[in-house]
Amino acid sequence: MKKSEYLYLDHAATTPMREIAIKAFIDAEHEGFANSSGSHNLSRKAKNILEESRETIAGIFGVAPNEIIFTSGGTEADNWSIKTLFNKNTHLDSNLVTTNIEHEAVLASAQWIKDNEYDVVFAKCLINGELDKNSFLNAVNKNTLIASAMWANNETGIIQPIKEISNEVKKINSKTLFHSDVVQAVVSDRIDFHKEGIQSAAISAHKIGGPKGIGAMFLSSEFKLPSMLHGGKQELERRAGTVNVAGAASFASALQEQQNNFDDEILIMTKEKKEFEQIVKDNFKVKIIGEDENRLPHISNIQFEKVNSEILMVDLDLNGLGVSRGSACASGAQKPSHVLEAMGINKEYINNHLRFSFGWSTSLGDGKKAAKILLNSLRKIS
């Protein structure tokens, strides 16, 4: 199958790079290859590209440039926020509150804290896919160092009541750092961190048409975090390692392009997803997860009656439609989703789900095309 004939609906995993972001990357490597921390002429060029990129990104999120720190991606930012406040100087009663529907980067970091014998609470999730506010807030107390909840779930697209809980967390403990993984949300939602009560956030470039290997940590200037990577004094002594200037430039360019086209892109994603879900619903017994909830426009998680989605996904791939069952796994085999489990989805149906995710490169007609391929496979497999 030629690449051009292949329909890609796995944008929640990653997206193709925008042309303008590829160009920005190449231009930055040409003009700003030098080490941005150096003190000669070429380093200054690199430094300038880096800082302009930071300003662009900060401007888009409505934050100060020094509140944006470049990282290798979302996972690093999540690890940094979750882990580094727990160290040998940390009071043993300190706790961490998060949810059981977080991305693995947060879940596994939190588990690591728990394994180090700190109190970690994984707040429950309601059957509608929203985190249980009571379960979350009941766990927050005067010892809570970090409270962390994602803006929107990467498997279901369901948007979480962040503002409500971030305000309540502040009331209980004004010193708690409120962290949010916004990696998926940035694809199709706009977030004002300060207004929403978010003090740290993980952002990734490759979900919005930027390059892989670069992301950012938003860290409110009111907070300081110990470094996670030790070495040189880059990024205002907060993150060691030669900065990926071309990555930053490309990230900024992708984000700017996304902002310029935001309404049009969202319109297409919304329309294509709606059409796709409608055709599938009309022709096969399915349940669309969070159908009546506030969802990100680009994610559709569908449960198929009596169809194991492992083989369905294989058949879709063989017929030119690339989707996933949730988040990717190194070994290739995919475990039942912890998010669907947390939502209390019956064991009988937990392996019957697929995630279809639209993105900036989605074109008009993709929803209909995808539905056609899907229905063909369903007829074959079921």
Place this chain on the structure above:
Amino acid sequence: MKILVAMSGGVDSSVVAGLLKSQGHEVIGVTMKLWEGENGEMPETGCCTASDSEDARKVAAKLDIPYYVMDYTESFSEDVVDNFVGMYAKGLTPNPCVECNRSVKFDHFLTQAKKLKCEKVATGHYAKIINNKNIYELHKADYLEKDQSYVLHMLTSEKLEYIDFPLGTISKPEVRQIASELGLKTAFKKDSQDICFVGKKDYRNFVNTRIDISSSGEIVDKNGNKMGDHKGVHEFTVGQRKGLPGGQGEAKYVTKIDVSSKRVHIGEKKDLLTTNFLLEDISFVNKIETTNLTIQTRYNSEDLPCSVRTVRDGELEINLHEPTFGVAPGQFGVIYQGTKVIGGGRISSKVLEKTE
């Protein structure tokens, strides 16, 4: 032809995928994830390790074929591992590879291949399928040293029609040669010999953690005199020599395991000689044959001339022309006519008791 290839990450199945692709077939590679750790991680030793599936993925990428890891852990755990543990608990010697072929590879996997509209499944087993006027026969591989027809004996003609064993006519050195010519990184990978889900560890430890009955009891000689104690019948198999009390004199072997009295009987090598035994749970590739038969009582063991007699449905009495050592209940007896597999079944503990 659209063919689903089971790729373990080893050199054999890598070459199968490569050969079929070079013959112009539409090849789809699948690694069956059979076994996992407590938290769903891939095991570190044995097969099904993360590095094995990574090898298979690299080979598939090199060959430019679609490749997937599919989850068969539930079926494998129930049909193969539980059975393996249960057999030891009953004083029998299991053969997990036969169970795996029977219930996982050539059952669930075959069903999935049909769903994906594949015309055949192919594996890297060393065995030959011969189409004799649309009757499909299973034969030993030309390269006898690696022949695996023993562990495939349960395949019937109806199933063989959908199966391809491209290595049936190739030798292992040739396989490595082909792998190297195709530039596959698995070319010189070591063969794995371990029980895949146990790995390099002692199978007894594996079984110990999975059974809760304590079956400790006595070790007795053939006159019923107590020779010592043991920590569980599952730690013994018939024919075993290691770990027995004895001291001077002739070497001692386990001759019988009596689960109901928890007694392990030991004796001399000659006490292990068997001429007649019973196969249960039998199957035939096509129909039963009665002339010029031989039997293997362990994987790749000697072909022993024999006669067979149907006792009742599902049971077959085997009469060896010469007595032999090492017929272990729980292992399979596989009947051949020349290179052709006629069928086989599990060696029953019933007859061994009778022949004492």
